[in-house]
Amino acid sequence: MDEARDLQGRLTKPPGSLGVLEEVSVRLAGLAGQCPPPLPEPAAVAVFAADHGVHAQGVTPWPQEVTAQMVANFVAGGAVVNAFAKQVGARVTVVDIGVAAPLEPAPGLLSRKIAPGTADMTAGPAMTADEARRAVATGIEVARELAGQGARCLITGDMGIANTTASAALIAAFTGLPPERVTGRGTGIDDATHARKVEVVRTALVRHGLSEGAGTRDPLDVLAAVGGFEHAGIAGFVLGAAALRVPVVLDGVIAGSAALAAAALSPDALAGCVAGHRSAEPGHSAAVDHLGLRPLVDLELRLGEGTGALLALPLVQGSVRVLHEVATFDSAGVTEKSAGATEKEAAPRNDMISE
Numbered sequence: 001m002d003e004a005r006d007l008q009g010r011l012t013k014p015p016g017s018l019g020v021l022e023e024v025s026v027r028l029a030g031l032a033g034q035c036p037p038p039l040p041e042p043a044a045v046a047v048f049a050a051d052h053g054v055h056a057q058g059v060t061p062w063p064q065e066v067t068a069q070m071v072a073n074f075v076a077g078g079a080v081v082n083a084f085a086k087q088v089g090a091r092v093t094v095v096d097i098g099v100a101a102p103l104e105p106a107p108g109l110l111s112r113k114i115a116p117g118t119a120d121m122t123a124g125p126a127m128t129a130d131e132a133r134r135a136v137a138t139g140i141e142v143a144r145e146l147a148g149q150g151a152r153c154l155i156t157g158d159m160g161i162a163n164t165t166a167s168a169a170l171i172a173a174f175t176g177l178p179p180e181r182v183t184g185r186g187t188g189i190d191d192a193t194h195a196r197k198v199e200v201v202r203t204a205l206v207r208h209g210l211s212e213g214a215g216t217r218d219p220l221d222v223l224a225a226v227g228g229f230e231h232a233g234i235a236g237f238v239l240g241a242a243a244l245r246v247p248v249v250l251d252g253v254i255a256g257s258a259a260l261a262a263a264a265l266s267p268d269a270l271a272g273c274v275a276g277h278r279s280a281e282p283g284h285s286a287a288v289d290h291l292g293l294r295p296l297v298d299l300e301l302r303l304g305e306g307t308g309a310l311l312a313l314p315l316v317q318g319s320v321r322v323l324h325e326v327a328t329f330d331s332a333g334v335t336e337k338s339a340g341a342t343e344k345e346a347a348p349r350n351d352m353i354s355e
């Protein structure tokens with residue numbers, strides 16, 4: 001990281017002029033343990049799809065079967081994630097980690113169903129401890145598989161009707177914030193449904209002893225209580241990528257809540273995480289703030305699938321390419337700024353005011 005910071009300061013641009021992207025390149029150098037770090041390409045997005053027992057509580061206007069229908073759409077190449085992935089040259093893999101409906105095998109679809117949807121978190125744990133552990137292990141395996149196939153940047157995606165309710169519960173648990181601060185409108189709900197959703201999250205947190213936050217609870221236990229299979233899978237994906245020193249670009253609120261679980265399991269896992277975008281969901285801002293991550297783009301997206309992270313991919317790739325390809329002042333024979341200029345820049349321009 002020191003080498004990358006030093007190199008950024010010697011490239012033919014005013015020091016610091018690439019703003020946040022300089023820090024991204026420094027973090028990826030730290031992850032790789034080399035400067036410059038490998039270019040984060042080719043990229044692969046894994047869309048973890050699953051259903052949620054809490055759907056029965058009326059937290060979303062969309063029927064549960066839309067999860068399976070959208071999986072078919074992803075596999076056919078017809079969703080926004082497919083368009084954005086094509087735009088930035090990323091490969092799409094869909095992971096059925098817990099979709100309620102049975103899915104036909106298809107190219108680009110990994111059948112890794114732990115169970116046909118979680119149980120209702122307001123009535124009991126969403127998953128058994130064993131299911132949660134297997135879902136995390138599945139995410140680790142998917143990261144290994146994609147990296148084994150050559151991916152040098154992994155992107156999180158998700159699909160699961162009602163999964164913003166589980167995300168809000170996880171974020172409340174891991175940040176200690178109250179449900180009304182972290183529960184958003186998901187796919188788009190009216191005030192009455194939103195009020196019910198906040199109470200559903202509150203009920204689940206109370207039921208599982210999480211209303212004061214997760215404290216020292218085992219993060220796997222928290223995932224099992226109020227998470228979804230895709231949350232556990234993405235948490236594993238983040239852990240697996242970090243173990244391989246492959247960077248991960250996180251998408252929106254589902255990825256943010258999963259990253260909180262991954263960080264609780266192993267804080268080092270965050271070293272390779274870049275927050276691709278800031279979702280419109282309030283819980284997402286709470287999650288990235290808690291993790292100390294700064295989202296690269298903010299376009300008021302609230303789609304999921306990996307779409308926001310894919311849009312940020314060229315920024316991450318560009319930040320590293322700079323370290324590989326931009327000339328230094330020395331090599332290009334460009335004169336560096338003088339020491340005197342530094343002082344003048346830093347001082348207020350009083351001369352212009354008084355004269």
Ligand SMILES: O=C(O)c1ccc[n+]([C@@H]2O[C@H](COP(=O)([O-])O)[C@@H](O)[C@H]2O)c1
Nearest residue numbers: 060160162164186187252253279303304
């Ligand atoms: O990524 C986000 O921040 C995001 C924000 C709002 C909604 N979504 C997507 O919308 C679905 C869940 O919304 P809901 O209202 O059914 O909880 C799920 O498939 C997510 O991918 C995703």
Ligand SMILES: Cc1cc2nc[nH]c2cc1C
Nearest residue numbers: 062066159187303304305
């Ligand atoms: C149509 C639709 C597409 C989605 N993609 C991710 N979440 C989604 C939710 C819905 C409802």
